Amino acid sequence: MxxxxxxxxxxxxxxxxxxxxxxxxxxxxxxxAEPKEWELQAAQVRALRAMPEYGKRFLLAGDQNSAKRGPRAQMEAIAAGMTPGEADMRIYIAGGQLRMIENKVGRGRLSPAQVDRHAALARLGFTVEVLRSVTTEDAARQAVALVRGWLAGNDNQSGQGQSRCSSTASA
Structure with missing residues (x-):
């Protein structure tokens, strides 16, 4: 067969x-077909920017480190500080906290660079959450729920410096 x-x-x-x-x-x-990872991230960005807390209690920035580049563009990106394995999205929370979201479609695996980078970030005390989705709607829902949880935790900890570190996968 x-x-x-x-x-x-x-x-x-x-x-x-x-x-x-x-x-x-x-x-x-x-x-x-399952969505592409960037489509999950774009849906999350739209949903997070629509939250009333956006711009007041948190901001976001996204990366696309895995984008295909020619040799010159790759060299320029690395020289400018693009780092293999960096999380897809950074969430800046009032009070000086940084959290990160990594997206995977379905059962997609972290690349070796991502495993190494996430571990290095964890050693410094930063949170990287891995969200797994097969629809853009689910990706957006998970990101909103995650950020709402972070904001609620921030309310309870107000001003306690760096955030806890974890790396989890949501089903």
Whole structure:
């Protein structure tokens, strides 16, 4: 039995095509493709910026360190301080706290650079949360809930310096 998988666009939508060839013939199955990681992050940014606390109690900044670059652009990015493995989004919370969000689609794994970078950040006392989603809606919901929790924790700790460190995966 031979199985091939490809992701493409059909009628403007990303789809996953799985073709299975065996003794009984060929079977083609077309399903909706999982979103790209940047799409999860974009949905989170929209949802977080829509929160009434945005700009008053927290701000955000995003990165796309995994973006494909040519050799010159890669050299320029590294020279300018882009760091492999950096979290996708930084959340700046009133009182001088920094929290970070790393996104993964479904069961996507952290790259070796991400594992190393997140561990280095943890040693310095910074929080990196890994959120796993297969829809943009779920990614946005998880990010809003996470930030609301951080803000509530900040209210309870008011002014206690750096935040606790953890790295978790939400289902």
């Amino acid at each position: 031979k199985k091939t998988t490809q992701t493409t666009r059909m009628n403007g939508q990303r789809v996953r095509i799985v073709t299975t060839t065996g003794p009984a013939g060929t079977r083609v199955q077309v399903t909706e």
